[in-house]
Amino acid sequence: NAGVTQTPKFQVLKTGQSMTLQCAQDMNHEYMSWYRQDPGMGLRLIHYSVGAGITDQGEVPNGYNVSRSTTEDFPLRLLSAAPSQTSVYFCASREGRNYGYTFGSGTRLTVV
Amino acid sequence: SQELEQSPQSLIVQEGKNLTINCTSSKTLYGLYWYKQKYGEGLIFLMMLQKGGEEKSHEKITAKLDEKKQQSSLHITASQPSHAGIYLCGAVGGSNYKLTFGKGTLLTVNP
Numbered sequence: 001n002a003g004v005t006q007t008p009k010f011q012v013l014k015t016g017q018s019m020t021l022q023c024a025q026d027m028n029h030e031y032m033s034w035y036r037q038d039p040g041m042g043l044r045l046i047h048y049s050v051g052a053g054i055t056d057q058g059e060v061p062n063g064y065n066v067s068r069s070t071t072e073d074f075p076l077r078l079l080s081a082a083p084s085q086t087s088v089y090f091c092a093s094r095e096g097r098n099y100g101y102t103f104g105s106g107t108r109l110t111v112v
Numbered sequence: 113s114q115e116l117e118q119s120p121q122s123l124i125v126q127e128g129k130n131l132t133i134n135c136t137s138s139k140t141l142y143g144l145y146w147y148k149q150k151y152g153e154g155l156i157f158l159m160m161l162q163k164g165g166e167e168k169s170h171e172k173i174t175a176k177l178d179e180k181k182q183q184s185s186l187h188i189t190a191s192q193p194s195h196a197g198i199y200l201c202g203a204v205g206g207s208n209y210k211l212t213f214g215k216g217t218l219l220t221v222n223p
Contacts, residue, residue, distance in 0.1 A: 040215070042200070042216055043200065043213040045210055045211070047123075048209065050209055059212070085147040092211075097204070098160075099160070100145055101202075103147075103156075103157075105153060105154040106153070106154055111133075
């Protein structure tokens with residue numbers, strides 16, 4: 001089991017560029033989420049999914065899109081990167097409501 | 113939305129000392145999660161509490177959820193340098209599946 005795999009680990013973007021952060025899990029988990037972590041702000045939920053084809057917004061969804069075409073993958077798209085999106089992004093998955101989330105190792109994104 | 117307040121924000125202890133971290137919710141907790149994070153790394157799941165009065169232990173770490181299900185505490189006995197890191201509480205409220213977090217407690221253990 002690889003768990004939750006995030007790629008890339010590091011990325012530098014220019015303002016206005018778009019990119020996709022990849023997240024894949026091999027545990028057949030239904031629930032997946034994206035968080036961003038910023039100093040002093042803690043972890044904030046961006047988008048989440050309760051199964052293939054179902055997504056919903058978290059606390060800070062603006063500027064991000066997600067899709068869930070398969071159980072395994074939950075990519076996060078930055079449409080037009082802004083310096084305010086400089087952050088560490090974490091993807092997480094869990095089997096069901098009575099289980100803890102398993103987190104990926106994160107993607108450190110810098111927008112210049 | 114569910115807001116979680118963690119205290120203290122940071123804590124420095126001498127190796128071998130006991131310590132407690134608190135997590136207080138503005139709403140009833142339907143699932144309370146404790147995670148540990150080493151600087152620059154992902155989160156490691158420690159424990160999940162769901163029932164009022166529930167208590168769980170793993171090695172030297174004990175977590176409790178109060179009867180009213182609005183406050184949880186994490187207690188570390190005989191702390192070691194390996195316990196150092198950021199401790200985060202997370203919670204699911206009501207019937208939704210959103211897991212939201214407190215801002216974390218930074219623990220330093222001096223040898």
